Amino acid sequence: MSSTNLTTTDSNGMANQPLPPDQISPKSVVVRIMKLKDVFRRNWKLLLILVAIGGISGFIYDITHKKQPVYTATMTFNLGGGGSSNSFGDLGSLASAFGLGQGASDANIFAGDNFMIYAQSRPVVEKTLMKTVKINGRDTLLINYYIRHSGIRDEEWEKSDTLRAFYFPRAKLPEEYTKLERVAMSQIYTRIKSEMTVSQPERKSSFMELRCGMQDEMLAANFIENHLNTIEQDYRQKQTKKTREMYELLTSRADSIARVLTGTENKLAQYMDQNQQVVVAQGQINQTKLTRNSTFLSTIYYQAVQSADNMRLSLIREAPLFTIIEPVELPLYKEIITPIGMQAGIALGLILALIIIFLRETYRSVMNEG
Structure with a gap:
């Protein structure tokens, strides 16, 4: 069996060396382009x-x-302050007398990234939404x-006529919501959560950004603006909860002492008016006792007021x-979302056309060889 001669000759009869299999001749490139x-x-x-169909569909x-x-x-x-101490200084003695201990535990229940989660939580967002605001007068x-x-x-809510006509008749607490109001609030909160972010622009700074x-x-x-006010009010209420409870207790006890002191002073005044000429020892003892009680209650009362x-x-x-640091400034930045449906339609139409042309040409080539 004779071997196949892979050497080619040009028009002058000179032999050309065969091309390696990994190279393409200029002639083959021209043929493919044709x-x-x-x-x-x-x-x-x-x-x-x-x-055209893809472009029109996208348009x-x-x-x-x-x-x-x-x-x-x-x-x-910037969120600052809020420091609490393990001791109340001058309150120590009075707190011990009232059985309140020498101090109060740290009331700071927010730290680090917890604040970002808290600021976007549903209870805080609902409090903001239930505020009455003045818009356009x-x-x-x-x-x-x-x-x-x-x-x-x-x-x-495009497909729900009930929700499209829905509104809240007044500000309500979450436990007062009807079933429809709970559904509406849930969907509103889901949308707001995707529209709002709380972040820290610089990790080394204490500044926070609400957007x-x-x-x-x-x-x-x-x-x-209203959401930041809500965060501040709610945060302050939670941050100072224990101290506020102790303050209310001390104020209540000071008022109780004041009522007892007032009663004792009235009794002393009445006794002195009725017994100005009394020289009996029993009368003097009673007057001394009332005076001592009044002085003692006065001292305790002033201490309680100072402690409160x-x-x-x-x-x-x-x-x-x-x-x-930076308040909201009008006019706001306006972002116009450029539609890309037409561009996507043209691209999809082009890809589909290339696939169909490839299949047609492949079928045509097979039929020609057959």
């Missing part, structure tokens, strides 16, 4: 039609799913303004301090 030109010539109408999608602009409100603040419940202007009616992006400028600005005042100062000292 073939692609023929393929395009046979299928350009199909390519144009599928790309229709963009028209029917037009995105509203998003207004972003940002507020930077009118008092309105913030949650009802959110329902009307956030876009939730046209997106999440939200909503479809209405006044809604975004008012929500951020010191406790009130401690309450102020332990309260956290929210300092606004």
Whole structure:
């Protein structure tokens, strides 16, 4: 059997060395380009039609799913203060006398990233939404303004006539919600949680940033401002809970001592008025006893009042301090979401056309060889 000669000759009869299998000759490149030109010539109408169909479909999608602009409100603040001590100093002796111990445990229940989770928690968000705010000169419940202007009616509630017509008649506590109000609040909170973020711009700083992006400028600005107020009020209430309870107890006991002291002083005054000329020893003993009781109660009362005042100062000292670094400034940053349906449709149409052309040409090649 004779071996196959792989050597080629040119037009002058000179032998050419065969090309290695991993190289392509310029002639083969030209041949392939000519073939692609023929393929395009046979299928350009199909390519144009599928790309046009994809582009038109994407354009229709963009028209029917037009995105509203998003207004972003940002507020930077610093959370400081809130330090508590293990001892109340001058309160020690009185607290021991009342059986309250020498001090109170640390009331700081928030630390680190816990604050970020707390600021976005549902109870705090609900308190903000149930506030009455003045927008465009009118008092309105913030949650009802959110329902009307956030876009939730046209997106999440588009297929529910009941929810589209829903609103809260008044501010309510969570335990007062009806079944429909619980459903509505749950969906509203889910949407707000995706619109709002609490972050720390710089890990080395103590600054915090509260940000939200909503479809209405006044809604975004008012929500951020009122939400920070809610966080501050709720945070202060929880941060100073134990100290506030002790302050209320000391105030109550001071009032009780004051009532007893007033009664003793009245009895002493009446006894002295009725017995001005009495020289009997028994009468003098009674007067001395009432005087001693009045003096003792006066001393205890003044100590209780001073301790209550010191406790009130401690309450102020332990309260956290929210300092606004950058308030919300109008007009807000407006982000217009560019629709990409048409571009995506053209790309999908092009890919589909290439697949169909490949299958057609493959089938044509097989049939020709057959």
